[in-house]
Amino acid sequence: DQSLRGRTALVTAAANGIGRASAEALAARGATVIATDIDADGLDRLAASTGGITAQPLDVLDADAVAALVNSLPPVDILVNCAGWVHDGSILDCDEAAWDRSFDLNARAMYRLTKAVLPGMLEKGQGSIVNIASIVSSEKGAPRRFAYGASKAAIIGMTKSIAADFVQDGIRCNAICPGTVQSPSLEDRLRATGDFDKALAAFTARQPMGRLGKPEEIAEMVCYLASDMAGFTTGQAFAVDGGWSI
Ligand code: NAD
Structure with a gap:
């Protein structure tokens, strides 16, 4: 399956877990993948083991670094926003710093990356943005996931807004809700x-x-949403959750 040949994909948090599996799966389908993370060693290991992947250290909390990286790249066809963080606790455990970090890393970084790559996508008249949310979001509550669930719900709202604004420009934006x-x-x-x-x-x-779940099982959905196979699909949140939300 070389369905993504000729496409350039930018993946955040690509050194481990779902981001890593997504970078590998996109590359296996022929995409040129720019894998980013704060874990430079993990990125180097990934790039060394998988063809088609370029390692590019990036802290998604650093607005200047995000702008500099995106400006240095050719227009991106596929953006996989994967960076995220779990705060463990109820509202009573959540101080302002935990709230801020949850929204900075889980939501603001997606806004920042998406805003940076959109002009290039608009120029090309095509693009697919895949946001890794969580089933613990507006889809489902879970104990001790107050700031996490709130910030992951924000991702689903952001996904639908972006999808609505650019639906006529060849740009699709979807979210995945892993269990x-x-x-x-x-x-x-x-x-x-x-x-x-x-x-x-x-x-x-x-x-x-x-x-x-296995990271590869989320990566399959990433590849589908990134590809033209999902050309009629935008603004949706897809649960890949082993039935947690049934
Ligand atoms: P992980 O949490 O094991 O790895 C996260 C990666 O993010 C690491 O490589 C880390 O270095 C990187 N990272 C952390 N801060 C960063 C920053 N500021 N800038 C760039 N990279 C940074 O991976 P995971 O568990 O697969 O999680 C990936 C995404 O999937 C997250 O958004 C998470 O919320 C979401 N998710 C995970 C699960 C799960 O059960 N694992 C479930 C639902 C959603």
Whole structure:
């Protein structure tokens, strides 16, 4: 499947987890992938192991760095906004700093990246933006996910707004809502509970399929939404959640 040959894709948070699997899957379909992350070593390992991927360190919280990177690139056809962060807690645990970080990393960075790449997409008359939200958002509540759920819900609103504004310009914008997916940061969160096995069992129990998702299972949806196969699809939030939201 070389459905993305000739397309340039920019992926944030591409050194690990869903972003990494997405970068690999886009490259496997022929896209030229610019993989970005703050984890420069992880990016180098990714670029070394997979053809078609260029590593480009980028902190999505740094507005100047985002502008400089996008200006240095040819127009991007595909933007995968993947960077995100989980604050663990209810509203009572959420101080202003946790709220700000949740919205800065989960929502503001997407606004920033999207605004930077849109002029190039408009010039080309085509583009697909794929935002990694979460099923824990406006789709579903979960305990101790107050700032996370609020900021992931913002992504779905942003996705629909962008889709509505540019629907006649060849630009599509969709969101993916993963359930619980195996990733390095998930393992960190499990370890942080103090009882990895018990926390893993609890996270797995939330998933009706009785297992966690694999990053590759999210990456398949990323590739579909990025491709012309999804040419009639915009402004939607797609659950890939192992049935959590049934
Ligand atoms: P992860 O959390 O394991 O990896 C995240 C990557 O983001 C790391 O490589 C890290 O270096 C990078 N990163 C962190 N801060 C950054 C910054 N400021 N700029 C650039 N990169 C930065 O990966 P994951 O768990 O697959 O999560 C990826 C996305 O998927 C996130 O938006 C997350 O909220 C979302 N998501 C994950 C799950 C899950 O269960 N894993 C579920 C739903 C949604």
